[in-house]
Amino acid sequence: MQALAELKEQIRQALPDLDVVIGWQQGYDALHTSPLFIRSEEDIDKLVVNEFCVVNPATYLREMRGGKKVGLVLKGCDSRSVIQLLQEKLLKEEDLTIFGFGCNGVLNHTKLQARFGDIGFITSLENDGTNVTVEAGDKKETVPFTELCADKCLTCSYPNTLQCSHFAGEESAKQADSATDKALEDFEKLTMEERFTFWQDQMRRCIRCYACRNACPMCVCKDHCLANSREPKWLSEDVDVQNNFMFQLIHVMHLTGRCVECGECERACPMDIPIMLLRRKMAGIVRDVFAYNAGTNAEETPPLMCFKVEEPTIEERH
Amino acid sequence: MACKFISHEDTNQWLEALAKDHVVFIPVDDGGSVTFRPYGEGRKPVLDRMPVRSPKEAVFPQNETLLTYKYDKDPEDPERTSVRIKETLPKERAVVFGARPCGTRGMTVFDSVFVNDRIRDPYYATRRENTLYVTLACHEVESTCFCHEVGSGPADTAGSDVLLTPVQGGYTAEAVTERGEKMLEASFFADGGDKCAEAEAVKKATREMLGEAHDFSNAPEALLAVFDDDEFWDDQAAACLSCGACTYLCPTCYCFNITDESTGTTGKRLRSWDTCMSFQYTLEGSGHNPRTTKGKRLKNRVNHKFAYFPDTYDQHLACCGCGRCIKSCPASIDIRSIVKAAQARSAQKESK
Numbered sequence: 001m002q003a004l005a006e007l008k009e010q011i012r013q014a015l016p017d018l019d020v021v022i023g024w025q026q027g028y029d030a031l032h033t034s035p036l037f038i039r040s041e042e043d044i045d046k047l048v049v050n051e052f053c054v055v056n057p058a059t060y061l062r063e064m065r066g067g068k069k070v071g072l073v074l075k076g077c078d079s080r081s082v083i084q085l086l087q088e089k090l091l092k093e094e095d096l097t098i099f100g101f102g103c104n105g106v107l108n109h110t111k112l113q114a115r116f117g118d119i120g121f122i123t124s125l126e127n128d129g130t131n132v133t134v135e136a137g138d139k140k141e142t143v144p145f146t147e148l149c150a151d152k153c154l155t156c157s158y159p160n161t162l163q164c165s166h167f168a169g170e171e172s173a174k175q176a177d178s179a180t181d182k183a184l185e186d187f188e189k190l191t192m193e194e195r196f197t198f199w200q201d202q203m204r205r206c207i208r209c210y211a212c213r214n215a216c217p218m219c220v221c222k223d224h225c226l227a228n229s230r231e232p233k234w235l236s237e238d239v240d241v242q243n244n245f246m247f248q249l250i251h252v253m254h255l256t257g258r259c260v261e262c263g264e265c266e267r268a269c270p271m272d273i274p275i276m277l278l279r280r281k282m283a284g285i286v287r288d289v290f291a292y293n294a295g296t297n298a299e300e301t302p303p304l305m306c307f308k309v310e311e312p313t314i315e316e317r318h
Numbered sequence: 319m320a321c322k323f324i325s326h327e328d329t330n331q332w333l334e335a336l337a338k339d340h341v342v343f344i345p346v347d348d349g350g351s352v353t354f355r356p357y358g359e360g361r362k363p364v365l366d367r368m369p370v371r372s373p374k375e376a377v378f379p380q381n382e383t384l385l386t387y388k389y390d391k392d393p394e395d396p397e398r399t400s401v402r403i404k405e406t407l408p409k410e411r412a413v414v415f416g417a418r419p420c421g422t423r424g425m426t427v428f429d430s431v432f433v434n435d436r437i438r439d440p441y442y443a444t445r446r447e448n449t450l451y452v453t454l455a456c457h458e459v460e461s462t463c464f465c466h467e468v469g470s471g472p473a474d475t476a477g478s479d480v481l482l483t484p485v486q487g488g489y490t491a492e493a494v495t496e497r498g499e500k501m502l503e504a505s506f507f508a509d510g511g512d513k514c515a516e517a518e519a520v521k522k523a524t525r526e527m528l529g530e531a532h533d534f535s536n537a538p539e540a541l542l543a544v545f546d547d548d549e550f551w552d553d554q555a556a557a558c559l560s561c562g563a564c565t566y567l568c569p570t571c572y573c574f575n576i577t578d579e580s581t582g583t584t585g586k587r588l589r590s591w592d593t594c595m596s597f598q599y600t601l602e603g604s605g606h607n608p609r610t611t612k613g614k615r616l617k618n619r620v621n622h623k624f625a626y627f628p629d630t631y632d633q634h635l636a637c638c639g640c641g642r643c644i645k646s647c648p649a650s651i652d653i654r655s656i657v658k659a660a661q662a663r664s665a666q667k668e669s670k
Contacts, residue, residue, distance in 0.1 A: 027650040029461040034650040035557040120460020211561035268648035
């Protein structure tokens with residue numbers, strides 16, 4: 001991989017001026033990577049870039065505020081969260097060094113699991129970019145990449161890291177397979193009653209582990225989240241439909257005009273609750289109302305961070 | 319142990335019969351993930367995947383109501399209020415069907431803590447006494463399985479009342495406890511015959527699939543030797559997102575919190591799962607927390623299982639090797655590699 005070699009070289013050169021560079025390393029099996037925190041030369045060789053680099057390294061930025069010089073290896077989708085945070089003035093550009101590359105999409109473990117039994121039964125996986133060949137037990141099957149990749153990759157218009165300081169390898173020419181999210185489209189064909197029943201059933205499954213919140217790069221409140229606040233107490237410790245729903249809706253509302261749809265919340269959910277449906281819906285509304293796509297232009301002011309007497313995209317009747 | 323046989327068809331009949339006077343928790347496909355839910359309403363057991371949630375919740379639910387209360391105002395003197403309290407002990411009898419040996423073994427960790435010479439937790443004890451575990455031995459292993467490294471195995475009977483082993487056409491059934499023996503008196507069970515040898519072969523083959531076991535026997539000393547090594551723990555915890563997935567899904571994590579949840583003048587005192595991954599864990603009323611960083615919190619999770627528990631209770635590790643914490647971790651943190659790293663680090667320190 002040309003890009004990987006280049007990335008390593010770029011990191012090697014930049015590392016003396018940085019406290020840490022966050023990327024990915026091989027995980028406990030062939031199907032997993034885990035975040036890598038590069039602090040020394042020998043850490044650089046552990047870096048991997050592949051279709052399992054799912055974690056958004058920008059999520060760790062909230063722990064690194066306070067003048068630390070941080071390098072990040074970011075996919076296109078990940079880089080949008082950094083831009084949005086810069087727009088919100090929660091980060092300083094001079095503290096960041098972004099290492100970019102062209103991404104051809106990541107695989108989704110939940111889809112792999114649904115197709116091949118448990119994820120831990122998969123013994124080998126090969127991806128040529130178009131097709132994925134998976135071996136699990138005595139089963140061997142070749143499946144189109146688009147059936148196993150993350151939903152966000154199907155609608156991705158930013159396969160190349162945005163606003164990066166260094167770019168390695170060739171740009172990805174990957175095109176979005178569709179402009180709209182199929183899961184959301186299908187969902188919206190349901191009646192309101194059916195949708196409500198669907199969410200009630202999904203919220204029953206939530207265990208309130210807060211993986212969705214903690215994996216979200218935009219959830220910057222850290223230990224001051226109202227879900228944990230005891231005084232005042234907004235949410236009961238009761239893990240029931242009502243309280244889970246309340247938490248999930250608070251989460252979505254707080255991401256209005258901020259969510260960059262990186263999909264980390266849904267990926268992190270151990271119960272595989274499709275909470276991206278809510279995020280995509282909200283982001284779609286923001287696009288419709290404010291013609292704003294979160295985290296794509298650092299010069300732009302997010303719509304909910306300013307007040308305009310006349311919104312150019314909203315037609316008001318006087 | 320006498321070995322009996324039950325066919326697939328009869329297994330469903332048996333569940334049906336058990337469900338008449340028990341809540342029978344079976345693993346079901348619940349929106350794509352396998353969780354334990356009460357038998358009935360057309361639910362079919364899913365037995366070829368390990369449940370995401372652990373079998374502990376049948377005895378130690380995420381929320382347990384300890385008591386309910388109601389405040390009454392004195393109509394003569396509204397300044398004065400009295401409170402009425404009602405204790406709520408769980409009553410239902412339950413069966414947990416189809417948990418894996420690792421998950422069920424987790425109950426033995428609970429048993430040591432909640433029912434011992436000094437303490438008998440009435441909520442836990444009542445549910446435990448009223449719950450039967452019919453466990454299913456494994457015939458496949460996953461990349462996250464390591465029961466064989468923590469003193470267990472794919473056909474472990476610890477914590478179970480009955481152990482089923484998958485064979486051609488059904489399961490062999492062995493009673494582990496007297497209660498289990500009683501269960502196997504049901505008419506659905508036939509003599510095991512040559513199925514028993516087949517079951518033994520399945521058990522042996524599964525154990526072989528797991529391969530050689532890493533030796534964790536010096537883990538308690540090794541972990542304590544690096545107790546003050548903040549750099550080590552910060553390093554191990556760097557990728558941790560501080561969510562509660564690992565602890566909530568763990569079959570042996572038993573930490574809890576108690577809160578009063580009020581609505582107006584009525585309310586309930588609730589015992590809920592706590593998680594040492596949270597900044598609120600051991601947060602004191604003063605605002606001080608002895609565990610100030612996520613490194614220190616991760617240390618608690620690992621050490622509790624591999625050092626504190628074995629030191630406090632008869633040398634058993636409080637990890638059952640099911641791998642849920644690894645598999646469900648959004649950052650793919652691997653508890654096995656943390657303990658191994660501690661073993662290596664302490665050996666290195668010693669040799670200096």
